[in-house]
Amino acid sequence: MTGNAIIEFNHVKKQYDDNVILKDIDLEIERGKFYTLLGPSGCGKTTILNLVAGFTEATEGTITLNGKKVNDIPPNQRTVNTVFQDYALFPHMNVFENVAFGLRIKKMNKNVIKEKVAEVLKMVQLSGYEERGISEMSGGQRQRVAIARALVNEPDVLLLDEPLSALDLKLRTDMQYELRELQQRLGITFIFVTHDQEEALAMSDIIFVMKEGEIVQSGTPVDIYDEPINRYVADFIGESNIVKGTMIQDYEVSFVGHTFECVDAGMRPNEKVEVVLRPEDLVLTSVEKGKLTVQVDTQLFRGVHYEIIGYDRDGNEWMVHSTKKAKVGSEVGLYFEPEDIHVMRFGESEQEFDARLESYEEE
């Protein structure tokens, strides 16, 4: 528990009747960072957001905000603000009044309100739109109004509930940059909820990957992508080839009938494991030079690369992302470096996983 924590969840549980939404969540959010809660719908990520905002109450456990227990404090007295998935703008008010809402509730001086609203609208590039009605704004503009309306209150934490899901791809990518830039400029803690792994990887300092009411893994985007704790995380974040293997000894793993050098250690000898190889780490080469031989089954052009699906002699499927074309039906070799192999143990908890990584990385 460092002094920099702004939000702490201590054994937080949430259930409706017999329906358990969150099982024993422990988490710590530090000041000034961009956090993402990532997971499929129904995994409880929005519930965590609602608990922080105060829209629902925890069944068990304590939630602290700025060091104070906030379990019983209503949302209007918490120094957090939310950007909603459907924006939840007030259609009977114009842009100015929407943004000024929170300040008016606080009974601020009119001139101060004017100044602050103008400033925050400039920040989201909506200067000159004050008098517009909400119905006259496009989806992207509404999004910005919603962000401005939350930010103008200068919250300690900004909660974003899948705010980009209603935008088209191009706009979504632009907004990712803008949100990230905004967060870094303001230094406010952002908690972003999404089911889109690309969004999570692009924007976050820390990602919490969730599954069925539990946090499966947390870490920086690079950590989570390169060292997923289990099959679920590896599958959810990015594309991956996952095959069964055996850990012969430290730094040596065997799969699909060969033994390879790798960078993982700290497991029992001959332990059954799963091995992850990312499609972009596999390089197409000749059969002689390759570490693996596959027969190309299908090839799709994806724009940035070709997505090639091949099968090895044992019938394992291999996905390769390559900028070079392959011939469908031909045999090709696949080459990869020892550090491209990531070994996952079955049923390892996040704590055990972190401890194991530390034990051999320090050597």
Add this chain to the structure above:
Amino acid sequence: MGQKKFKWSNLYLIFVFIVLYLPILYLIFYSFNEGGTMNSFTGFTWEYYQAVFADKRLISIVLNTLLVALLSSLLATIIGTLGAIGIHYVKKRQTRNTLMSFNNVLMVSPDVIIGASFLIMFTFVGFKLGFASVLLSHIAFSIPIVVLMVLPKLQEMNPSMITAARDLGANNLQVLSKIILPSITPGILAGYFMAFTYSLDDFAVTFFVTGNGFSTLSVEIYSRARQGVSLEINALSAIMFLFALILVVGYYFIQQYNMTKKQKSRERERAKVVDLL
């Protein structure tokens, strides 16, 4: 082919309007009849209109009717709106549906029964029949109308707006006054006008609960018609029809004015944005 079909539909429309408006026009037409009956038109006269304006009793009844309508619809709107909000936020679906059904039963039950039951109640508790009893019963039968007009607006309202308002620091009262009420204003206004017209032309309930010395227009016209219709009634009806017509036309023009004002401000703003670019 398409054109022929179009003509048929026009013809149908004209027919419907004739059926709807002919009796009123017939009535108005004979209000100018010198002959004093509605059998044959013998000559033009303003006589009955003069009689209406000279009839102090009739004028005071018109004012009474308007007063009851204004007051009852106002109070019913306040009570009904709060009631609708209450029903909307009942958590249990079954309770909510039951409350809704109770509201709807009042809507469809015949006026005669409502009037009779009010009469029984007022006499039972010893309430003096007159202005107050009429007002109370009008409020009572107007509330379900208001509830019925306001509820759909509440259902249309985006519930996350309320969450957002709470998130931005609003307490319950502020949520009500700044978010809920402005969002359902069209429903409230519609409810008010519906209640107003219902009160204005109610006969059955008023007939039961009105006492000596207090009468509304519909009851008065009924009792006069029983003695043989005087053309004064025709003249009064013509005036009221004209009054309603002016209201409708006035409403139309206000709406038009608001629309063009909105459009103009939008254009002005667009010009500003273009200038900036």
